[in-house]
Amino acid sequence: MSTRIDRRFEAVKQQGRAALVTFVMGGDPDPETSLAIVKALPAAGADLIEIGMPFTDPMADGPAIQAAGLRALQAGQNMRKTLAMVRAFRETDADTPIILMGYYNPIYVYGVDAFLLDAKSAGVDGLIVVDLPPEEDSELCVPALTAGLNFIRLATPTTDEKRLPKVLTNTSGFVYYVSVTGITGSAIADYGKVGAAVARIKGHTHLPVAVGFGVKNADTAEIIARSADGVVVGTALVEAVRASLDASGKATAGTAEAVAAKVRDIASGVRRVAKAAA
């Protein structure tokens, strides 16, 4: 069964380029501005959208995304509002895949069955849940697949040959390769290793491989686009949100445009790389 995520990766491949996957925090800096940011992403060059579900204790995130989550929570964001935002986005965009990303507890407390039902009907296409490794697949991954949502798994430099097949089982949509051992916002020490890592994963799967962590601008996006099917950017975008806020931390008239400008810049780097259209 082809999903919106499958179709988008296929379409981008036909265009002979890598996909740009953009992460923003749901509700950051406030629900209304956040929706405006998300609505502006596709025109700016985003091919897929990840929306963060804010959590008080994001143990794999660096300071920038931690702060974005706290801004959203302080502005009253919760799971219902995040799902409502997806629903509102879907009213004007039927094609851009939406992936919700975050931690398990807010989903667990919402109730797995209720969450999957509501997410699916809101127009969510996939889930990335950082603290659910394959060992806990029965919690959410398997029910999500049954409900018709993609479950996108993270593979990391510590995921060795022996473990990779386990990580790829039940993974669908694409594989998210975390290019560094570290938290979000960490710098890549050696971009040269990314290509080899992507090739290693592609030896085990036909799914597209998107690479995240360490993409800060057009140049770093271009480097990643040479070896990956998708380039993920997150920290640079939430930093653009932060930099656009006024002294009291509130959104300004330029907030949504600041994020769009950053996406346009990074998209230009991604699109500099011509790939063979299959």
Add this chain to the structure above:
Amino acid sequence: MSAPTLNSFRTGPDETGHFGMFGGRFVAETLMPLILSLEEAYEAAKVDPSFLKDMADYLAHYVGRPSPLYFAERLTEHCGGAKIYFKRDELNHTGAHKVNNVLGQILLARRMGKTRIIAETGAGQHGVATATLCARFGLQCVVYMGAVDVERQKPNVFRMKMLGAEVIPVQSGSKTLKDAMNEALRDWVTNVENTFYCIGTVAGPHPYPAMVRDFQCVIGREAREQMLEREGRLPNSLVAAIGGGSNAIGLFYPFLDDPGIEIYGVEAAGHGLSSGLHAASLTGGRPGVLHGNRTYLLMNDDGQIQDAHSISAGLDYPGIGPEHAWLHDVGRVNYISATDEEALNAFQLCSRLEGIIPALEPSHAIAKAVEIAPKKPKDHLMVVNLCGRGDKDIFTVAEHLGGME
């Protein structure tokens, strides 16, 4: 309390790290290979005679075990009921039970060839124990501590620095123990090659809850032997304070399958359960997933973790070890709570009647022991885990009591 019906309460966790529905391995993929290799190393070590011999040797000659089982005669007279004994883990080297577990983990880290140790700490006792053993074995030591706790536990911060550890004040979130644990996990995700994460309580992803419990069980095993020697029979009740729950499970576990022994775990009720400002995860929380395991947590309706409140930095955590969550649900252990005020009163009572200044953490246990003991007959034998000494708390207590005059 529902009637226990299981044949044994000591079979957990299962091979996937679950105690009933609690526990598990809810960690980022980067950490999964690390906790699997830790599990493998621990399973090998715990049946290796040379590892067990090393443990026994250091416990005897470095930690100073066995700790005494002391008859608290004047406190017993004061209560006029049960005969109260203290298991005196506050006499251990570094002043608390934390060292029992740290010794085990550091010996394990050495076997695994790890050269850098990280730890989280609340009251600072686990940090001090970790810094101590890192000094003893020449290992690099980094301790994460909430900025609020750095402020209220200054003597321990100084001790860690004297021992050569780097103490990193954590400014994120509520700046207490849970945030220190987040930051330690972030460090571990970043430094996967050389770093061993020494968790201080029976929480975190499998195998930590079981491993830390095993290392702390020396408390209960000794208490059992000592009570048989002193009184010719087992105790009738056990009382211990619970933050994450490592001292409590250490005392309780060897007695879980002895029917008829009443077991009380005392959570921190802070300003009172109805105030909302407390750290009683079992009494005031519900099941959720945080820091690698499913357990009872303090949180709001959206699954956002709420700040815990306790005068005791060591109990100021919005969760509890998963095995306690399970023992609560199956009804084998009675989980009750003591407020800041009750703990402060017990702190003073114990100091004046027994000449022992307890830490604020076991003061919560003493507070409830003093309530329960008068209702029991004089032949009722009660063991209270005196898991830490109060030197670190004298400034906090002085502040609350309005000075030392």
